[in-house]
Amino acid sequence: MLNKNNFIEFTLSQNILQFGNFKTKAGRNSPYFFNLGLINTGNSLQKIGEFYKVLIESSQINYDILYGPAYKGITLVSSISIAMAKQNKSVPFAFNRKEHKTHGEGGNIIGHPIKGNVIIIDDVISAGTSINESIDIIKAYGGNPVAVFVAIDRQEKGKTDLSAIEEIKENYQIPVFSLISLEDIIKYLKQKRDQTDVLNKMLDYQTKYGVIRR
Numbered sequence: 001m002l003n004k005n006n007f008i009e010f011t012l013s014q015n016i017l018q019f020g021n022f023k024t025k026a027g028r029n030s031p032y033f034f035n036l037g038l039i040n041t042g043n044s045l046q047k048i049g050e051f052y053k054v055l056i057e058s059s060q061i062n063y064d065i066l067y068g069p070a071y072k073g074i075t076l077v078s079s080i081s082i083a084m085a086k087q088n089k090s091v092p093f094a095f096n097r098k099e100h101k102t103h104g105e106g107g108n109i110i111g112h113p114i115k116g117n118v119i120i121i122d123d124v125i126s127a128g129t130s131i132n133e134s135i136d137i138i139k140a141y142g143g144n145p146v147a148v149f150v151a152i153d154r155q156e157k158g159k160t161d162l163s164a165i166e167e168i169k170e171n172y173q174i175p176v177f178s179l180i181s182l183e184d185i186i187k188y189l190k191q192k193r194d195q196t197d198v199l200n201k202m203l204d205y206q207t208k209y210g211v212i213r214r
Contacts, residue, residue, distance in 0.1 A: 002054045004184045007034045010051070013076065014044050016083075017185070019198045025126060026156075028209060030184065031201035036072055036123040049079025051179055052149060055078070059177050066093040069134045072123045077111075080121060096137055109121030114141035120148045125164045125176070135172060145174060153178035154208045163211040170213050182206060 009076055009148035011017035015038055022033040028169040056063075084091040094111035120134045131148055138145045148168060153176070158164050165176045186206065189199040 001057055002179065004049065004180050005188055007051050007179050008185060008188045010047060013182075014038060019201075028130045028156075030200065031038075031205050034124065034154075036076075039075070041177055045075060046078045047081070048151075049077070049081075049083040052076065052080045052151075055085040055177055055179055056119065056149060059147065059149075059175075059179065062117055063119045063146055063177070064092070065112055065114065065118050065143070066091060066121055067114065067118050067134060067138060067143070067145075068093065068095040068121045069130045070096050070098050073121050073134075076121045076123070096134075107203065109137070109141065114138055114143040114187060116143065117146045119146060120145040121150075122148070123151050125150055125168060126154075131168055145172070147179075148175055148176040150176065153181040155182040155206075155211050157211050166211065181212060 018033045022030045066077040074095045081093045092112035097108040135145045189195045
């Protein structure tokens with residue numbers, strides 16, 4: 001099973017998760033920032049692949065191929081596939097180009113042909129645009145999208161009272177799994193006596209923008 005605290009501590013050690021004052025794409029003042037793009041070494045990439053592997057295996061989703069939307073999804077599906085291979089499980093993967101290639105092999109998909117049950121790997125779902133595009137691509141190539149796996153569920157309201165992840169679940173009737181959520185970060189901070197100020201800011205943010213289902 002995935003140890004959420006271990007993942008949070010890993011993200012803190014790599015500055016993937018930071019606390020402070022940040023402006024989100026939605027224009028919100030956020031007390032935290034999460035960016036998997038800050039993974040830039042072989043060791044950290046290997047580690048993130050192992051975390052995703054554990055989450056995928058624990059979900060018991062039946063799948064045939066991993067799909068990662070450009071750009072962050074490219075390194076993620078690669079690292080996950082390597083982590084699977086270490087346990088003698090050969091898992092094919094594919095990813096897309098941002099622009100359609102008209103020469104050479106052509107097309108906009110690199111890697112294994114998309115077919116069968118496909119799981120989508122990304123870092124986070126913000127507006128859901130990347131996931132929507134991924135689902136359209138997978139279906140266009142004859143694949144069947146069966147689940148989405150992301151690093152963090154921000155659990156924030158979108159344009160409605162639903163979060164971006166809840167909208168994906170509702171629109172496509174597929175499950176979305178995350179390594180951690182905003183609630184998990186808050187639970188982690190509650191265990192740290194020296195993080196009271198950060199905790200209070202996170203709780204205020206959760207109260208103002210959060211979507212928590214109890």
